[in-house]
Amino acid sequence: MSTRIGIVTGGGDCPGLNAVIRAVGKSASKRGWDTVGFIGGLEGLLEPVQFRLLDYKAMDGLLLRGGTILGTSNKGRFVAKSGHGEVQKISEDILAAAKKNVEILGLRGLIIVGGDGTLTIAQQLFEIGVPVVGVPKTIDNDLEATVMTFGFDSAVDCATDALDRLHTTAESHNRVIVLEVMGRYAGWIALHAGIAGGGDVILIPEIPFNYESVCSKIAERGAQGKHFTLVVVAEGARAKGGDFVTSGPQESNREARLGGIGAMVAGEIQKRAHKETRVCVLGHLQRGGGPTTFDRLLCTVFGVKAVQLIADEQFGYMVASRPPEIVGVKISEAVGRLRTVPPNGEMVHAARSLGISFGDS
Numbered sequence: 258m259s260t261r262i263g264i265v266t267g268g269g270d271c272p273g274l275n276a277v278i279r280a281v282g283k284s285a286s287k288r289g290w291d292t293v294g295f296i297g298g299l300e301g302l303l304e305p306v307q308f309r310l311l312d313y314k315a316m317d318g319l320l321l322r323g324g325t326i327l328g329t330s331n332k333g334r335f336v337a338k339s340g341h342g343e344v345q346k347i348s349e350d351i352l353a354a355a356k357k358n359v360e361i362l363g364l365r366g367l368i369i370v371g372g373d374g375t376l377t378i379a380q381q382l383f384e385i386g387v388p389v390v391g392v393p394k395t396i397d398n399d400l401e402a403t404v405m406t407f408g409f410d411s412a413v414d415c416a417t418d419a420l421d422r423l424h425t426t427a428e429s430h431n432r433v434i435v436l437e438v439m440g441r442y443a444g445w446i447a448l449h450a451g452i453a454g455g456g457d458v459i460l461i462p463e464i465p466f467n468y469e470s471v472c473s474k475i476a477e478r479g480a481q482g483k484h485f486t487l488v489v490v491a492e493g494a495r496a497k498g499g500d501f502v503t504s505g506p507q508e509s510n511r512e513a514r515l516g517g518i519g520a521m522v523a524g525e526i527q528k529r530a531h532k533e534t535r536v537c538v539l540g541h542l543q544r545g546g547g548p549t550t551f552d553r554l555l556c557t558v559f560g561v562k563a564v565q566l567i568a569d570e571q572f573g574y575m576v577a578s579r580p581p582e583i584v585g586v587k588i589s590e591a592v593g594r595l596r597t598v599p600p601n602g603e604m605v606h607a608a609r610s611l612g613i614s615f616g617d618s
């Protein structure tokens with residue numbers, strides 16, 4: 258049986274990709290296997306095939322390093338989602354070409370690290386016979402099958418740090434400051450960072466808001482002698498009856514780029530509440546840099562488990578966190594099922610109990 262495996266990172270990057278590569282490379286090497294890493298995302302599987310050998314030496318310094326040493330892409334011939342998440346079938350020729358190269362390289366298994374879009378492609382490759390194992394990645398934490406994706410904790414940490422900083426300047430100037438965070442159609446980053454960073458208003462896609470409610474929270478704080486307010490807005494949040502706000506025109510064969518709701522909310526607050534208001538868009542800072550301690554651990558156990566799944570020939574599975582266990586779940590049952598914030602869940606309840614507004618009263 259072959260002693261060579263492959264790994265590829267697809268979709269948007271996030272902190273911890275290199276920590277997964279390291280865990281895969283090291284645990285494979287302990288078994289006496291070689292690991293090859295495909296360059297530039299799934300495109301690296303196509304002609305001219307681009308890969309590099311990930312020997313033990315190549316693992317040096319990867320635990321802390323941001324981004325992915327293999328490169329990644331969320332465009333090109335392997336896009337499985339477009340618009341607001343509509344699934345697309347990858348061309349049969351493209352899938353077959355990738356399969357052929359996996360066979361030529363004699364891979365015992367191919368680890369595909371990615372979010373819902375990339376794992377959708379992984380499933381299509383598995384269906385034509387590629388021995389695929391998935392690892393769930395995304396700062397959005399929006400995959401139903403796993404309690405946590407890696408990258409999320411690091412993104413929340415970044416957004417919480419931003420709120421700590423915005424807090425002091427908002428208070429000094431008696432301003433409202435709106436922080437727009439990522440998360441696509443899920444409000445996890447906004448919710449967790451909003452609570453951890455002492456936000457006063459949290460606007461998430463799962464709870465449509467109205468401006469009257471947001472402004473009445475600002476007025477309520479003013480009446481209590483607090484003349485500043487921190488508003489955390491998820492990029493996918495929308496006013497009741499409103500549309501998603503996107504930045505720029507829709508590119509064909511790409512997912513919609515959400516963004517701009519922060520500026521819109523800030524403008525409305527300034528107009529309606531007559532408060533000096535500023536907006537800060539955190540953007541790709543949330544995806545840059547190295548992983549937190551928690552993410553380093555999660556990436557490590559995910560990478561080790563992925564190699565184990567290959568050893569057990571559990572192809573078509575992805576690793577998932579189901580505390581206290583790390584398990585394998587069928588990719589086919591994991592993709593297309595987004596995990597969004599339950600509007601009546603414990604975390605929202607805790608926030609409301611502290612007086613945090615979701616702009617829906």
Ligand code: F6P
Binds near residue numbers: 395439441
């Ligand atoms: O899915 C991760 C994510 O960072 C989203 O939160 C965000 O909407 C999107 O990717 C941004 O992607 P891009 O890399 O195309 O700017």
